[in-house]
Amino acid sequence: MDDTNLGLLFALLVVFILCSAFFSGSETGLMASNRYRLKHRAKLGERNAQRILGLLSQPDRLIGVILIGNTTVNTLVAMVATFIGIALASRFGVSDDVGATISATILTFVLLIFGEVGPKTFAANHPERVASLASYVLPALLKLFHPLVWVLNKITNALFRMNQGSHDRKDKLTRDELHTILQDVFLPTKHRNMLLGILELDNITVNDIMIPRQEVAGINMDDEVEDILNILRTTHHTRLPVYRGELNQTIGILHTRNTTRFLGQENVSKAEIMQFVREPYYVPESTPLQAQLLQFQKQKRRLGLVVDEYGDVQGIVTLEDILEEIVGEFTTNVADNHQDITPHADGFYVIDGSLGLRDINRSLHWQLPTDGAKTLSGLILEHLETIPDAALGLRLEDYLIEVMQIRDNTIKAARIKRVEAA
Known part of the structure; x- marks a missing residue:
């Protein structure tokens, strides 16, 4: 074999190794791409992201065409390397078997470095850059090898039944997975804590944040009218439970905004105060905060009386208490x-x-x-x-x-x- 043919074989060998590197890197780059970042960029109209998502939407076809291409070029690499080994063996007076063995050994080492480990490592570190390049080439190969890819997928799915339910597959995150991602996402600390606070609401019950009954400020209708009016004039709460004797005998909830209608009058009676008392709203102590937040919204309430399994009032919970679990305390320090x-x-x-x-x-x-x-x-x-x-x-x-x-x-x-x- 002359030098021209030998040089051509070496050129083909390099081309095929580069093709092998492309297919290996494309597989890793596409699978390692951040799909949520791609979806965001695709919504903004970026064509690269749209092409990549189009490839990832049918993973069986994508993997099929990559493996067909990689297997083909690796086979061609082995053939060309064998020809080169035999040609060099005859030139140096060595048997063809020895030349083929040496070429296979060297080829294995070269393919591992330049066709597999190197490209995949680079693609893992720069997945979207590699995926962007692959998104230009692989769609054309999918059209070219469509019949072969279709047959390959049909046979594989029939043999191994790996495609069942693939059409219903959704790339969804669980609550715990989203919690883990938020720990590392680039956001201001306050914003991250608010998002984490929302995720934690289901793990916290009303009993965890309620104001215990010993600390509940309210109006005892068994007290003198003047004492009740003094409480209404000095309280810093916007809503107060109204009861007789003790909190278990709650009559309702009084919004202190309504007290302006009679606080300036003389000879105010308890009956006048009771006109503005709204019926009480009770909350089981084991209710998760997420559910209670929705109930407050549905019932148009901002305060609830927390009761245990026996119906005894244990304290109160307010909408502000739940919001503080999300945004933190409203005071600065x-x-x-x-x-x-x-x-x-x-x-x-x-x-x-x-x-x-x-x-x-x-x-x-x-x-x-x-x-x-x-x-x-x-x-x-x-x-x-x-x-x-x-x-x-x-x-x-x-x-x-x-x-x-x-x-x-x-x-x-x-x-x-x-x-x-x-």
């Missing part, structure tokens, strides 16, 4: 403005025992456990498994706690400091 949390110079915080653990965690960016007790007092008592009869100190995970005040079998106040984990 919760630790400084929260009336139940008082910082001290030694790093301790004096905290009201009835304050909810979720409020403490949100205010101080702590991670006190919330899977059991809901208040600080409940957490300490749950950990001690007894009601202390005097002030004491304890360590709960990464938190030093000093019980300061105990009354009525509950902890009224405690000092807490977060320390580094051992």
Whole structure:
């Protein structure tokens, strides 16, 4: 074989290896492309993204044409390499079998580097660049090899039944997968926290965020009229539950905006106040916040009375409480403005025992456990498994706690400091 034919064989070998690299890289680049970014760009009218999505919409055809092309060029590479090996063997006086063996060994190494590992690594690092290039070539090959691809897919699907339900396949993310993606997505921290807060609503119940009944401000209709009017004049709440004797005997909810109609009058009677009381709205304590948010919207309500399985009122929940789970506290610096949390110079915080653990965690960016007790007092008592009869100190995970005040079998106040984990 003369040098011209040998040079032609080497040129064909390089071309076929480049084709093998193209098919290998195209497969990796197309499959590794971010489909959600492509969908966004396609909606903006970008032609490259539209072509790539068109290819990905029929993965069986796409994989079929890539494998047909890759298998074909690899076979041609092996044939050309064998011819080159035999030609060089005869030139150096070596048997054809030895030449073919040497060429096959070298070819395997070259194909692995330049036809498989190299192109696929590059495509994995730059998937959309490679997919964009492939989107110009592969549609033409799909038309050229359409009969062969069709037959190949029919036989493969019949043998392995891998295509069942493929027409109903949707690229949907689960809630947990979306939660994981949002952790790394490029968004301002506040916006990311709001989106994560929405996803967390189903994992939080009304019982987790309610205002306990001991802290509920309301109007007892058994009190004197003047006392009731003083409460209405001084309250900073927009809605107040109205009850007789105790919260379990709730009559309804009074919007303080309506009280302006009679607060300036003399000799106001309880009957006049009751004219503006709306019937109460009850909420089961185990209701997820996502469902309760929808119920507030459906019922046109902003406040609900939380009841347990026995129908006893445990507290109240408001629309604002749920919104704070999404957007955070409405104050600028919760630790400084929260009336139940008082910082001290030694790093301790004096905290009201009835304050909810979720409020403490949100205010101080702590991670006190919330899977059991809901208040600080409940957490300490749950950990001690007894009601202390005097002030004491304890360590709960990464938190030093000093019980300061105990009354009525509950902890009224405690000092807490977060320390580094051992």
